[in-house]
Amino acid sequence: MPSLNILSGGAAQGLVGSVAAKFKKQTGFDITGAFGAVGAMANKLREGTPADILILTSALIATLVKENLAEAASVKDVGRVETALAVRDADPLVAACDATNLRAVFLAADAIFVPDTRNSTAGIHIAKVLRELGITDEIASRLKIYPNGATAMRHMAESEAKRPIGCTQATEIIATNGIKLSGALPKGCDLVTVYTAAVTRSAVHPGETQLLIDLLTATDQAALRAQAGFLDPL
Known part of the structure; x- marks a missing residue:
């Protein structure tokens, strides 16, 4: 069974899981890979771990684009x-x-x-x-x-x-x-983080990966994102 490899912050695991069945029905692809601390996921990519899609903080995605490890044209915000x-x-x-x-x-x-x-x-x-x-x-x-x-x-x-x-x-x-x-957390102690998706430069299945990003960020998926805890991007 073909699969997309993902490296993602743990914040997106629930959302990705909620669209996995729909994505498989559309493409025949499973979603496999790792979810964890964003810094650790970025380092996995730098160390050569195979990955098609990234979902990390917007700042970290921007850094990986500069490092020529992520495709700039594919970048889309998932939510806050x-x-x-x-x-x-x-x-x-x-x-x-x-x-x-x-x-x-x-x-x-x-x-x-x-x-x-x-x-x-x-x-x-x-x-x-x-x-x-x-x-x-x-x-x-x-x-x-x-x-x-x-x-x-x-x-x-x-x-x-x-x-x-x-x-x-x-x-x-x-x-x-x-x-x-x-x-x-209350004002003054709060933190709101923007999570962003991107196709890696080493993606084996860039077309299917872009389809997954489009599915995660589609307007008609707003309720699903909210249910998972994502606020809309500003």
Whole structure:
């Protein structure tokens, strides 16, 4: 069975999964590859990992175009994704209307589940927010760091902690069974990331890849993107 190879930020995994059956019906192609921290995915491409399609942050796609690793003419924004808080399905929602309240939410948690704080978009931002809130050292023993947001959220869903909290991109929270979205980070601590798709310069199936990008970004797929946690591009 033919397949397209994808290298994508974890934020887009749920959305890609939701169109996979339709794409296969149209083209006969499966979608295979890796989802994870965007920096790690970009490095996989640089190291020669086969890939037809990329879905990474807009800034990183622009860099890969300059590095002659992605086709400039193929670039399309998929949508914006908020970094947000998560709780388990059985736990009450938490409110974080400002930085002071967010600080209290983190301090009240006995386990804080986050993605890679060096290579993932949300993880890098969360580490910065914790520093700005002045609680990095205080919560260090409670910080549970995983390679990407999806993995962090799965572990949170299975956690036996009494008061766990998760923080990653909204799309990864929505796509994970056992947890629920508890709102975006408050103003001043917030992060909204634009995710962008592109065909790689080494794509084996560039035509089918462009069809997948068109499917992910089509006007009539707006409701599906919203359901997955994507806001429309500005």
